[in-house]
Amino acid sequence: MDRQADIGLVGLGTMGAALSLNIAEKGFDIAVWNRKSDRPHEFRKQAGELGARIHPADTLEDLVASLSTPRAIILMIPSGDPVDDMIAKLRPLLDADDLIIDAGNANFHDTIRRTADSGGPFLGMGVSGGEEGARHGPSIMGGGKREHWDRVAPILEAISAKYEGAPCAAWMGESGAGHFVKTVHNGIEYADMQMIAETYGILRDGHGMSAPDIAPVFAGWNEGVLQSYLVEISAKVAAATDAATGGPLLEVIVDAAGQKGTGRWTVIEAQHLAAPVPAIEAAVVARNLSARREERATGESLFGAAPKPLPEGALEPALLEEALICGKIMCYAQGFTMIAAAARQFGWTLDLPAIARVWREGCIIRSAMLNDMADALAEDPDRNLLFAPFFAAHVKRTQHALREVVSMATAHGLAVPALSSGLAYFDQMRTARGTANMIQGQRDFFGLHGFARLDDGTTGQHGPWADAAANPDDTSGKQG
Ligand SMILES: NC(=O)C1=CN([C@@H]2O[C@H](COP(=O)(O)OP(=O)(O)OC[C@H]3O[C@@H](n4cnc5c(N)ncnc54)[C@H](OP(=O)(O)O)[C@@H]3O)[C@@H](O)[C@H]2O)C=CC1
Numbered sequence: 297m298d299r300q301a302d303i304g305l306v307g308l309g310t311m312g313a314a315l316s317l318n319i320a321e322k323g324f325d326i327a328v329w330n331r332k333s334d335r336p337h338e339f340r341k342q343a344g345e346l347g348a349r350i351h352p353a354d355t356l357e358d359l360v361a362s363l364s365t366p367r368a369i370i371l372m373i374p375s376g377d378p379v380d381d382m383i384a385k386l387r388p389l390l391d392a393d394d395l396i397i398d399a400g401n402a403n404f405h406d407t408i409r410r411t412a413d414s415g416g417p418f419l420g421m422g423v424s425g426g427e428e429g430a431r432h433g434p435s436i437m438g439g440g441k442r443e444h445w446d447r448v449a450p451i452l453e454a455i456s457a458k459y460e461g462a463p464c465a466a467w468m469g470e471s472g473a474g475h476f477v478k479t480v481h482n483g484i485e486y487a488d489m490q491m492i493a494e495t496y497g498i499l500r501d502g503h504g505m506s507a508p509d510i511a512p513v514f515a516g517w518n519e520g521v522l523q524s525y526l527v528e529i530s531a532k533v534a535a536a537t538d539a540a541t542g543g544p545l546l547e548v549i550v551d552a553a554g555q556k557g558t559g560r561w562t563v564i565e566a567q568h569l570a571a572p573v574p575a576i577e578a579a580v581v582a583r584n585l586s587a588r589r590e591e592r593a594t595g596e597s598l599f600g601a602a603p604k605p606l607p608e609g610a611l612e613p614a615l616l617e618e619a620l621i622c623g624k625i626m627c628y629a630q631g632f633t634m635i636a637a638a639a640r641q642f643g644w645t646l647d648l649p650a651i652a653r654v655w656r657e658g659c660i661i662r663s664a665m666l667n668d669m670a671d672a673l674a675e676d677p678d679r680n681l682l683f684a685p686f687f688a689a690h691v692k693r694t695q696h697a698l699r700e701v702v703s704m705a706t707a708h709g710l711a712v713p714a715l716s717s718g719l720a721y722f723d724q725m726r727t728a729r730g731t732a733n734m735i736q737g738q739r740d741f742f743g744l745h746g747f748a749r750l751d752d753g754t755t756g757q758h759g760p761w762a763d764a765a766a767n768p769d770d771t772s773g774k775q776g
């Protein structure tokens with residue numbers, strides 16, 4: 297093949313292969329290289345007609361030689377050392393203005409470092425949608441120099457998902473911004489999945505429903521406000537039959553959730569930013585606890601199983617649906633608040649409505665609600681989504697359901713950590729006079745950290761603790 301390829305790709309795994317076919321299908325020539333060297337030729341053969349646009353490369357030198365200049369090469373490989381190693385191998389083969397694009401799920405701190413140190417143009421790009429999305433239209437979140445994004449934007453916009461014709465691919469901001477946004481996307485994904493799993497647990501253990509009976513409940517929710525990819529696939533997962541046993545597949549899947557790190561990164565970064573994401577945190581904790589199967593079995597044999605069956609008529613699917621709507625709004629409110637905090641911290645010009653728009657199609661968290669979120673954020677990007685009139689109305693209508701689900705589930709030993717953390721977040725965010733005055737009193741007592749006064753606005757004030765310590769019987773709190 298004499299024609300030069302428009303773009304290169306390293307890593308023909310699940311995502312890289314699907315993305316390459318998508319790129320070829322949209323009329324671009326793509327050169328591909330893989331660590332296992334027989335893979336590119338085999339891949340081209342399997343690509344059928346699209347193979348005409350796929351240039352298999354035996355070596356990295358071949359890959360580089362087959363690209364039109366200035367070159368652009370996508371890395372679709374595991375994050376961490378493999379990315380650093382691949383950059384180190386590629387850079388000496390490239391010209392100064394050739395672009396490397398890391399499209400895996402990288403930690404954005406690594407992306408910032410690589411943009412500064414990798415010796416040439418570098419973009420960090422989040423891609424969401426799993427294999428199906430990568431093949432037919434993912435959501436794409438780019439970060440780095442705008443001019444570098446603009447160079448490859450025609451290809452990326454062509455292969456991305458479209459929402460009413462608008463591409464779900466956008467430049468998010470400077471170095472690290474794309475991978476940061478993808479990381480928070482995944483954090484929200486964790487919380488959304490966990491909340492759905494908790495409602496599944498209530499239906500299974502609280503109501504004694506089988507997976508095939510639960511499937512239509514989720515399918516029904518997918519027709520309403522909760523319409524989303526995750527609810528849709530939950531219905532499909534619940535409906536699936538296991539070929540080996542002939543029974544429901546869900547019932548033979550081990551109850552220990554895997555994770556590759558993006559949820560954890562979201563939580564760690566949220567803590568650094570002081571922008572709490574408790575629903576995401578609860579979801580990460582739940583995955584970690586899910587992995588402790590033996591310990592959980594010990595717990596059950598020691599304490600006995602909780603009294604799970606619910607009373608007749610309690611927590612019906614319609615109520616669970618309302619609770620899930622409320623919980624979901626809490627997750628997204630937390631995620632967007634965190635993104636806004638990061639924009640301030642890192643000096644990124646993150647456009648919150650644009651982020652919501654890019655998530656409307658293609659990605660794993662795509663849902664009907666995201667369009668309304670984009671509108672609400674466009675009205676006022678600095679306002680917590682929870683307070684936007686559209687979502688406040690939803691919350692006013694559904695918060696009682698969330699409260700009833702959390703309290704009834706808790707009373708019956710059904711663990712609902714993400715839903716309950718969503719409720720606790722709501723209750724904290726709707727309480728003008730909280731309880732941290734006690735924390736401040738305690739801090740001042742043991743460490744003289746000082747407190748601010750409500751009445752006159754003065755700060756750095758201290759209580760009469762020295763006197764209280766000297767007179768332990770005196771609890772009057774009065775000085776002197
Ligand atoms: N799967 C998904 O749903 C999504 C994944 N991602 C991200 O995309 C990236 C790729 O994921 P995915 O396609 O699922 O992974 P796979 O495991 O399916 O494929 C990994 C690919 O990377 C190559 N590879 C592995 N280690 C190295 C290395 N040290 N040097 C060079 N190449 C290497 C593999 O080559 P070989 O064939 O030789 O093993 C293979 O081509 C990851 O960062 C992942 O987090 C992002 C969004 C969704």
Ligand SMILES: O=C(CO)[C@H](O)[C@H](O)COP(=O)(O)O
Nearest residue numbers: 424425554555556557558660
């Ligand atoms: O990025 C993704 C989806 O958006 C990947 O599927 C990712 O692997 C999901 O995270 P985890 O494996 O931790 O569940």
